[in-house]
Amino acid sequence: MGYLEHKFEDNIIVTKLDKLLSWARSTSPWYFQFGLACCAIEMMAAAASRHDLERIGMMPRSSPRQADVMIVAGTVSIKMAERVKRLYDQMADPKYVIAMGSCATSGGPYWQHGYHVLKGVDLIIPVDVYIPGCPPRPESLIEGLIKLQEKIRGERPLTKEKDA
Amino acid sequence: MINEQVAQKLETQFPGAVIVQEEPVEDCIMLTSDQWQDVAKFLRDDPELKFDSLQCITGVDLGDENPMDVRYNLHSMSLLHKIEIRIPVKKDNPTIPSIEKIWRIGDWFEREVYDMYGIRFEGHRDLRRMLLPEDWEGWPLRKDYETPQTYHGMVVPKVKS
Numbered sequence: 311m312g313y314l315e316h317k318f319e320d321n322i323i324v325t326k327l328d329k330l331l332s333w334a335r336s337t338s339p340w341y342f343q344f345g346l347a348c349c350a351i352e353m354m355a356a357a358a359s360r361h362d363l364e365r366i367g368m369m370p371r372s373s374p375r376q377a378d379v380m381i382v383a384g385t386v387s388i389k390m391a392e393r394v395k396r397l398y399d400q401m402a403d404p405k406y407v408i409a410m411g412s413c414a415t416s417g418g419p420y421w422q423h424g425y426h427v428l429k430g431v432d433l434i435i436p437v438d439v440y441i442p443g444c445p446p447r448p449e450s451l452i453e454g455l456i457k458l459q460e461k462i463r464g465e466r467p468l469t470k471e472k473d474a
Numbered sequence: 475m476i477n478e479q480v481a482q483k484l485e486t487q488f489p490g491a492v493i494v495q496e497e498p499v500e501d502c503i504m505l506t507s508d509q510w511q512d513v514a515k516f517l518r519d520d521p522e523l524k525f526d527s528l529q530c531i532t533g534v535d536l537g538d539e540n541p542m543d544v545r546y547n548l549h550s551m552s553l554l555h556k557i558e559i560r561i562p563v564k565k566d567n568p569t570i571p572s573i574e575k576i577w578r579i580g581d582w583f584e585r586e587v588y589d590m591y592g593i594r595f596e597g598h599r600d601l602r603r604m605l606l607p608e609d610w611e612g613w614p615l616r617k618d619y620e621t622p623q624t625y626h627g628m629v630v631p632k633v634k635s
């Protein structure tokens with residue numbers, strides 16, 4: 311503040327509505343606050359004061375209705391998989407999914423012998439960004455989120471899709 | 475040597491309850507499952523034993539033709555001693571009396587052993603699966619367990635291509 315306040319005449323900004331929309335979406339992707347295993351601890355650390363996800367506009371929401379991004383942080387057991395799918399279905403469009411850690415990406419340590427673990431959350435819901443690591447450090451998570459923001463910024467929600 | 479003392483005490487109190495082994499195992503007491511509920515009550519209430527805390531129930535599949543084991547770790551908060559009880563159960567249709575009413579903590583312990591090994595605790599008031607979904611088939615920690623190919627349409631064991 312201070313530098314910008316009361317410095318300008320009434321002004322006009324020219325941009326495409328399309329661009330404005332995706333810019334707005336990309337700068338405030340609220341994420342769904344839930345964790346499934348140890349990776350969730352790193353997600354909490356990323357949200358806490360040192361790394362502070364709110365710097366990049368990410369705020370935790372406890373209801374799927376208010377969330378744009380689902381961070382699948384942890385082991386998706388087969389019992390939980392159905393709940394995860396239901397929560398995903400309850401989120402409003404546009405919605406995005408981040409598979410955080412090797413468990414959510416591919417089953418992780420339970421890849422071979424885990425009778426109860428889903429081998430990757432992308433078997434039940436579409437994933438936008440995969441983050442490797444066991445667990446990924448908050449820096450990795452933040453990089454993944456920035457990648458997601460880049461993806462959202464590149465979207466043109468109003469433009470007609472070209473026939474392939 | 476607390477195990478030997480307790481074993482002797484149990485032998486005099488409940489003849490036939492203690493399984494005498496050829497090679498005595500020092501760190502546990504082997505029991506038959508017949509009088510287990512009475513023995514458990516005795517262990518809890520006897521003034522010289524006072525095992526007031528059940529710390530763990532474990533199931534063990536010893537493989538092949540061996541019977542399965544249920545193992546109980548007991549501790550006395552007031553007398554500060556502890557023992558381990560082992561009770562073999564048959565592999566086909568394994569059942570054992572429940573001690574859930576004697577040590578209330580046994581409720582979830584027994585449900586977990588039931589969930590993983592399929593050992594039925596007779597007299598348990600709410601013997602359901604603990605961790606796995608209710609309609610899961612099989613007992614995952616048994617040695618002869620085969621992982622199902624799918625569950626509700628989700629692929630279980632397959633590595634993604």
Ligand code: SF4
Pocket residue numbers: 347348349350383384385410411412413414418419443444445446
């Ligand atoms: S990837 Fe590693 S840290 Fe993350 S949930 Fe799985 S086991 Fe835990």
